[in-house]
Amino acid sequence: MATLNITYDGMSSDVPVELDHPVTDDDVRRIATELVRSGGVPGMHRARLQADAFRYFVVDRFRGPRGEERIYLRPKVPFGAR
Amino acid sequence: MRIIFCGVGAIGSQAAVLCRNLEATLVFIDFDRVESKNLLAQAYVKPSVGKNKAEALKLQFLNLHGVKTESFGVRVTRDNVEALCGGADLLVDCFDNQDSRVLLSDFARRAGKPLLHGAVSADGTFGLVRWDERFTPDAEDTAGQATCEGGAHLPLLGLLAATLARSVQDFAKHGSRRDALVNLSSVIPTAGA
Numbered sequence: 103m104a105t106l107n108i109t110y111d112g113m114s115s116d117v118p119v120e121l122d123h124p125v126t127d128d129d130v131r132r133i134a135t136e137l138v139r140s141g142g143v144p145g146m147h148r149a150r151l152q153a154d155a156f157r158y159f160v161v162d163r164f165r166g167p168r169g170e171e172r173i174y175l176r177p178k179v180p181f182g183a184r
Numbered sequence: 185m186r187i188i189f190c191g192v193g194a195i196g197s198q199a200a201v202l203c204r205n206l207e208a209t210l211v212f213i214d215f216d217r218v219e220s221k222n223l224l225a226q227a228y229v230k231p232s233v234g235k236n237k238a239e240a241l242k243l244q245f246l247n248l249h250g251v252k253t254e255s256f257g258v259r260v261t262r263d264n265v266e267a268l269c270g271g272a273d274l275l276v277d278c279f280d281n282q283d284s285r286v287l288l289s290d291f292a293r294r295a296g297k298p299l300l301h302g303a304v305s306a307d308g309t310f311g312l313v314r315w316d317e318r319f320t321p322d323a324e325d326t327a328g329q330a331t332c333e334g335g336a337h338l339p340l341l342g343l344l345a346a347t348l349a350r351s352v353q354d355f356a357k358h359g360s361r362r363d364a365l366v367n368l369s370s371v372i373p374t375a376g377a
Contacts, residue, residue: 107365107372109309109310109365109367111309112309112310112340112367112368112369113367113369114365114367114369114370114372145369158325160322162374164374172374174365174374176310176312176365177305177306177307177309177310178305178306178322178323178325179303179304179305179310179311179312179322
């Protein structure tokens, strides 16, 4: 079990996800899109969310204090803007 | 302790104000000048308009009690980064562009200086506080992508500046290095040492 945190449109929410194998960043974006569309993310139901809504979002991965996997899908910050 | 704020615009000027209780010398570096529109989101007042930002912030701190400040109204470059930042006990990166952030990061890693980054997303809905050991520049979506323009996003900027200042204060008092994800519904600590 991992926790996926999605930040979108000024909101942020945790959702538990069952992952039986390592997932790529693109997998995370697809999973997040489906979760948000289906209403599976508390406070963040967007039934018509576009398929590429998270195209430019960044995936950060951390370990929690007890070793649990936490995945964060977040907007970019201009660390990268020139 | 000598804390150097690199860039004192929307994030840096507000974070610096929230660090005024520290027993430290606060140093401001920024080559830019204060424009009228900056008064919406940055810690400047009308008499600051036209002045160099670093110098203007130093002047404003004279209105506060017992805060030691210094200012350098120059652009940080490869040629002067050692002279400007070599004496820092802590560097705080509040620049608005990747080149300056990377330059500062390269220096900090080379010199073994602690460096904390603060930044917001272009749409002003999300911010990040991250220590340099976990700093990776985000690639641009498109070439020349705009940065957050500030005034319209003041509440988020204030929250980010406060979170950044808290990380500075935690480091100054305990040596801890805590990151955070920031948006208007939450501040999420994500790592610390």
